[in-house]
Amino acid sequence: MRPRQGPSREEDAINTHRSAPELRFGVNYTPRRGWFHAWHDFDPGLAREDLAQIAGLGLDHVRVFHLWPLLQPNRTLVRASAVDQLVRLADLAAECGLDVLVDGVQGHLSSFDFYPEWTRSWHHRNVFTDPEAIEAQALLLRTLGRALSGHPRLLGLQLGNELNNLVEHNPVSVAEVDHYLDTLLAAARDGLGDGAGLVTHSAYDAAWYGDDHPFTPQASARKGDLTTVHPWVFSADCARRYGPRSPQVHHLAEYGTELAAAYATDPARPVWVQETGAPEPHIPAADAPDFARATLLNAAGCARLWGVTWWCSHDVDRSLADFPELEYTLGLFDSAGRPKPIAKALSATVAELRATPGPPPTRTTALVLHCTPSTRSVSGPGGAFFDAWMRLRQEGTRPAVVLAERAADTAYLAARGITELVDGK
Template sequence: MNATPLRFGVNYTPSQGWFHHWLDFDLDAVRADLDSIAGLGLDHVRVFPLWPLFQPNRTLIRPRAVEQLVQLADAAAERGLDVNVDGLQGHLSSFDFLPAWTRTWHRRNIFTDPDVVAGQVEYLRTLAAALADRPNFIGMTIGNEINQFSGEPHPDPDVITDEQAGAWLRRVLDACEEGAPGKLHVHAEYDAAWYQDEHAFTPAQAARLGGATAVHSWVFNGTAQRHGRKGTMTEHHGAYMIELSKAWALDPHRPVWLQEVGAPAPHIPAEHAGEFTDATIANALDCQDVWGVTWWCSHDVSRSLADFPELEYSLGLLTNDQQVKPAGRTIARIAEEWRGRDHAPEVRSTALVVDTGDSESAPLRSTCAPGGQFYEAWGRLTAQGARPAVVLADLAGDSEHLASRGITEVLTPEQVD
């Protein structure tokens, strides 16, 4: 495996107005935020246009909004920051942002309706093309955890099959590539793709479509509740998701991007946020093929904004007035320690077998979720000092596959038990 430099970045949450800042776009305020992010020694930001504001009508993509996105990217470049752009927002911090032309009187499935998908394709292609010539443009992410619209527990889901999810992903990823050829275009799901039985978006799609696998690690999903703030699986959850994703990858060295991870209170109390951040990143970086870590998020949500879940108000590395918090100091130190170094951890030669039924559709994914047999076995093995990789049940006897990944020992969850 070739050693590669690591990327350290942050999901940009504007200090003034949160993502509603697009309504009153203030480039000076954005520059101040980016100054504070660059001051942490980070090298990239992930930014979030609000889909209904950028494309309020299916055939209207607002030129002024696209221009403001480019201005943000250029301001980031001036501060040494690269930019990834999430297109279809979609869903952010418990709020849904869908255009009126997909809801109520115009209710249409956002994954399968031909007119809606054609509108999405043109929108994503337009954003990608607007930034294609910028050297600091990393590429597009299709949307923020847009899989949450595809089924339960969403209160009004656009229900689809896994085949329909795969067809949609291929089409919108192709649109990004058409707009900005050769850039790193990815899609990112919340952990139902890995943990929820029969969810439409599958691990195979996550690990095989797009230029890298993006994983989002949140320990409020039952991990911290079950294992406590210092539990092995709490501190290794990001690493677990990285290794779990690698089981489905066709390329043994496909890059994995820990694209969202944060320290949510009260599961991680404020006074322990720095410690959790340190452990989470250290454990994630003990995995091979990590592209980078992008923390959630840059700035706290202002208490002047109502109706957010309580934990959303305090996830920032910085306060609203640009003061660095303990987790911010921790990430700044880690970024400095890794600057100029290559990332080449030791191979994980022991693998734990995961059986989710059919490996393509993975109908029995709950074994991978907190409390599931595989999940808990991986945690026990890690607590014993092992560094377990993950291998699919139908590949556990494939000597060529195991050799390509450096795996020399294969265990089942029953053996760990």
């Protein structure tokens, strides 16, 4: 079957949708003083200032991160004082009218890996496969869940930030990843209790685009209470390949949401754009406000979107050494707490979306993805499927994505409202 024709200008496509009223918009919280090293000498007053600035943009939630070595310096010890810091931060967010998602195992943050000493050097353990290391992480997540359960502004508990970044130093198979995720998701749920919040996990884009990467799209789209995606413009050199103002960049989060929806077995499973941002020089500062606006508007045209959480709240202070250059400029606020033009654009766009409620149009046309674990890169920037989807989008179609194995499943297609299939080969 062929898609409908009739190209339209990108700006027309951006502005013809209506977002669902329950969409959530937030930011990943990075303390402006000391970055995440601020946990060594946590200052509630400074944290509240940061959170009040975030709330002032009209955002409704934050995603927060503690450091694994500080939470669990010994395999059998979870420090009560460090857990109390997280609970205190959730309380401060609530005072500012913000909901909170807590990530448990960090793990990886902004190019740095944080391991407790009991996993390193003379005590080296593979964090994904060593049974005692897995049980230690389960202990941490159960402890965090019990401390946070019942908090009035808790969104939920996530296993950790982009845990698949750790595979470089912790070799693991697909089956071992599945066991690891299942074990830790069960521990987090046990800690929180039934119905006490979301239990989720996250992975960076190699899970979707990386050939034979051990964290799979199926694991992302079928484990946990919803699917999280982190569609970064530097993945597979997207912004450099197509240009910072290109449709491919402006529609990247929308595409990532639709790709994730294709891998879910439940047609109604929500997808959370949990990280996206405007890293320089991939997105020049002058283009960042337009990028933020387009990203939110386009993603909001996806029926399964849960919400968008921007990375990140505050720039890394340049007094801190050894970060990749792009990490110093990702904030909505600079390191002194001043809002940047991108913050104003994001805030205005969120207000606009909230003022125009209603479900987005059903995507009746879907591009069929033929993909194996060793050819996953076809669906990433530069891949044939990615380019085919973007061509349809520029022609005026709002394509969904369907896996080839589901293309003949009429009940499944009907549940998603799909009436036309276009071969993505």
